[in-house]
């Protein structure tokens with residue numbers, strides 16, 4: 254499972270700056286998908302082959318009271334849900350009582366914690382390293398988050414405690430079928446849909462969750478084909494143990510998205526609006542590379558005006574999901590639910606497609622022949638060949654000259670061209686441009 258790392262510390266120690274460094278790839282994504290906003294609290298990052306999830310938290314002052322204590326509770330809840338914590342200290346300010354109080358509580362939590370001595374740029378850190386060591390949380394790692402100094406080495410140390418990427422992948426292959434995550438805000442109908450999807454099928458097995466944060470993996474068959482449903486809504490648990498409905502966990506949802514081949518993003522047509530939380534989840538699905546089927550639930554009991562209004566909402570609030578199919582269903586009555594499997598298979602096939610270099614290069618040549626890239630400073634931008642650089646989502650690497658000057662409109666043209674030629678539905682394409690000059 255994707256390791257979850259929480260960043261904590263006093264206000265102004267550099268948590269947001271470090272968060273941005275650890276989740277840098279998102280800037281490019283936000284630029285590529287107009288209308289997508291950045292989630293300022295949860296972000297995906299990766300070093301080499303190892304992905305992780307970072308949680309930024311509000312600042313702590315230690316010993317909070319009143320309203321502050323409610324906010325502090327949220328920080329400690331994030332700590333509780335995380336697998337590891339990076340506790341930031343400020344090398345310019347030095348340590349103070351707040352740091353000691355936070356350290357004390359962190360020690361008591363028993364969470365694996367790392368000390369990052371931030372703003373160590375241009376500082377003589379010897380004295381403060383000694384003070385930080387005295388907090389009893391191990392050796393502090395000097396970093397400068399603004400420049401990114403020491404950040405890779407810090408994250409490598411943190412990740413060293415977790416299973417390597419290959420082990421995680423091997424474990425994934427133990428489940429044979431397409432992995433589907435049913436995700437969405439509370440009350441959109443995830444458990445109703447999950448029950449509906451499983452109701453008629455042969456359930457082969459499901460895991461017992463280790464902790465309340467874990468999703469349950471349910472293997473089942475439909476028309477003789479294996480699938481695994483990653484249940485974030487706690488359907489099986491709810492029916493088995495008690496009827497208590499668990500609190501919605503963002504982390505559990507984000508891990509399920511990351512772990513799945515295809516996400517069914519469930520939206521609630523009765524709620525009227527597509528909310529910020531819906532858009533944020535959609536952004537996380539994009540970021541993870543998981544394929545997507547937009548599943549608009551509770552389509553029953555709406556008149557034609559309401560339905561048009563909702564369709565319009567989807568266009569306006571989720572304009573960056575143009576690549577995904579939309580299904581309008583009623584989990585309660587079962588209408589449209591069976592069609593989701595076809596969508597899941599199409600999205601899965603698209604996201605995991607493998608295309609040879611010669612085929613991609615021929616497509617590129619045709620695209621360029623139909624519509625030449627523009628001249629820049631009297632020289633035409635040249636696109637020479639293409640190869641595939643990855644899956645989930647498909648990455649197309651294009652080699653040429655002056656590719657850094659390729660206008661946005663031309664990139665959009667290439668996107669549409671490859672999308673339609675390769676019949677990709679339910680996944681974005683990520684382009685990388687390499688230049689020889």
Ligand code: GDP
Pocket residue numbers: 262263264265266267268269270271312371372373374396397398399400
């Ligand atoms: P947060 O409140 O903990 O999220 O802190 P921010 O990330 O907003 O940073 C607070 C201030 O410290 C900002 O002005 C940053 O530019 C500055 N800052 C963050 N990291 C560094 C660093 O590594 N070196 C220096 N010199 N300043 C930093």
Ligand code: GDP
Pocket residue numbers: 437438439440441442443444445446486550551552553554582583584585586
């Ligand atoms: P979850 O929190 O996302 O798992 O949502 P639930 O599956 O618990 O559903 C929340 C509420 O919405 C329940 O009262 C369901 O009966 C209702 N609901 C779910 N699907 C539908 C649907 O397709 N149509 C209508 N009208 N109500 C639904």
